[in-house]
Amino acid sequence: MDPRPKLIITGANGFTGHHAYNHFSKLGYDVIGITRKQTFMGKENMKNENCDLTNKKDVAMLVERIKPDYLLHLAGQNSVVDSWKDPIGTLDINLMSAAYLLEAIRKVNPSCKILIAGSALQIDPVNLSNIPHPYSLSKTLQEIVSVAWKKLFKMNIVITKPTNLIGPGCSNGINSIIASKIVKMERNEADPILIVNNLNATRDFLDVRDAVNAYEILLNKGESGEVYDICTGISRTIREMIDIYKNLTDVNLEVKATSNQSGSEVETRKPSKLFELGWKPSIPFEASLRDTIEFFRTNPEICI
Amino acid sequence: MDPRPKLIITGANGFTGHHAYNHFSKLGYDVIGITRKQTFMGKENMKNENCDLTNKKDVAMLVERIKPDYLLHLAGQNSVVDSWKDPIGTLDINLMSAAYLLEAIRKVNPSCKILIAGSALQIDPVNLSNIPHPYSLSKTLQEIVSVAWKKLFKMNIVITKPTNLIGPGCSNGINSIIASKIVKMERNEADPILIVNNLNATRDFLDVRDAVNAYEILLNKGESGEVYDICTGISRTIREMIDIYKNLTDVNLEVKATSNQSGSEVETRKPSKLFELGWKPSIPFEASLRDTIEFFRTNPEICI
Structure with missing residues (x-):
């Protein structure tokens, strides 16, 4: 056995x-x-x-x-x-x-x-x-x-x-959508115009690999019946994400927002209960974005 | 049409x-x-x-x-x-x-x-x-x-x-169980010993016909999204119910309780919101019990 x-x-x-x-x-x-x-x-x-x-x-x-x-x-x-x-x-x-x-x-x-x-x-x-x-x-x-x-x-x-999980791989989240579009621009398959709904919208982005680490800890040490937030506790705007992508590509990105609402749509939470179990996020936001765009560069068709 | x-x-x-x-x-x-x-x-x-x-x-x-x-x-x-x-x-x-x-x-x-x-x-x-x-x-x-x-x-x-609905008809509730057993005793099909779990258990018993009246009022005047208690607001013990049945039958009932817990198992509620819509119970407890036992006397086999 x-x-x-x-x-x-x-x-x-x-x-x-x-x-x-x-x-x-x-x-x-x-x-x-x-x-x-x-x-x-x-x-x-x-x-x-x-x-x-x-x-x-x-x-x-x-x-x-x-x-x-x-x-x-x-x-x-x-x-x-x-x-x-x-x-x-x-x-x-x-x-x-x-x-x-x-x-x-x-x-x-x-x-x-x-x-x-x-x-x-x-x-x-x-x-x-x-x-x-x-x-x-x-x-x-x-x-x-x-x-x-x-x-x-x-x-x-x-x-x-x-929370919103990001990183390399096929996802329907906004991070993947933006990274895959930029890669299309790099390959001259799309105009370098990025249209997003609201640049000021905020999200708590966490690398999917950090989330999987949290799953491991919770499967072993989580308390039965408890509900655990898995997030960084930090809100970032879509604008912040795009600014980092601008540094990760040679494409001269033009960004257009279809609306200009301010404020957060999702309440920011703290992963306090997970911290108590010894977990913390280990992958910096910039590294997640770099790995995401690299994934789409090396796997241009895999998610279609 | x-x-x-x-x-x-x-x-x-x-x-x-x-x-x-x-x-x-x-x-x-x-x-x-x-x-x-x-x-x-x-x-x-x-x-x-x-x-x-x-x-x-x-x-x-x-x-x-x-x-x-x-x-x-x-x-x-x-x-x-x-x-x-x-x-x-x-x-x-x-x-x-x-x-x-x-x-x-x-x-x-x-x-x-x-x-x-x-x-x-x-x-x-x-x-x-x-x-x-x-x-x-x-x-x-x-x-x-x-x-x-x-x-x-x-x-x-x-x-x-x-709440617990009672009255004539085929029900799995305790009122029907007791009434149908008494009718079996009246027909000499069962020994006149009534075994109940707890004589002191309390319930809010409401006649099913009063509940149907409430359904009519609520279908027409109930506020969408609201939750309505349908009950009398009065708690009665199983002992009280059996005492009434003793007056409704010639059987010389012997009653045995298998446990003797005290207190109510179900919180007593008030049908205040239904009262505001003009509803109130119209069938006395005794009349519900009389109609229940009469139902089993005239329909001895229908619920089997």
């Missing part, structure tokens, strides 16, 4: 999923990456299983077969825009698939260590009248169900609220 | 469903009773459709075909014991079927007036760490989703928290 602990990573084809797969494999875990339908984009020697996590029976069979010691649940519908188009599908994917996983694991290994990746856009459940969109609703309910399964069935479940 | 307003009643085969069907039919609504699989136990001239409300597509097709003006959502998994056995099935039935109905109605008639029958056992969402069992979780999440659909999509949705 393989003596290594078995770790299921859902959403293994995603931005964070790829990094998590590499990270935990190197640490010696027997990692099984779960993807929906696509061919797994990892290396050939990586383990991959296909599963539609909104199918209750398929989830139960998968978990029964693998009997995981750890679960890192990263899969989800992560688009606010798509959540308005399909609120029910968003609930199915973000809420019910988490419940299906928790219940399936309860039946085969209730002491499994579980991390549910929530979202900085989910809200504090004490403030439910402030739900801004179906995406936030789905992630807020995912948190409530996860905490309930911990409480009702005494399971080991940690919930996280990661 | 039928000029009568179309009212869908889900759970039409249930205890409250039967009373609601009769009540709204007499008022002139075009009532369509939804049942899962069983043959509808109503009168022959009543309209009935079969639908598994946990099937998203079936719900969408049903609602698209009927295009209701009103929805009275009474269907659900109402057993705490069963919720421990199947927490996921309980979420599917109580949470997701409500979401499927709301979303289907949003697409065909967003101004439809909707009443979601919650439960006195659901908790205030500001106090989520107190969730006692999967049933409470499912009904609490049903409330959150209903309020969210009202807020996000500007729909007309009222949520209720009915």
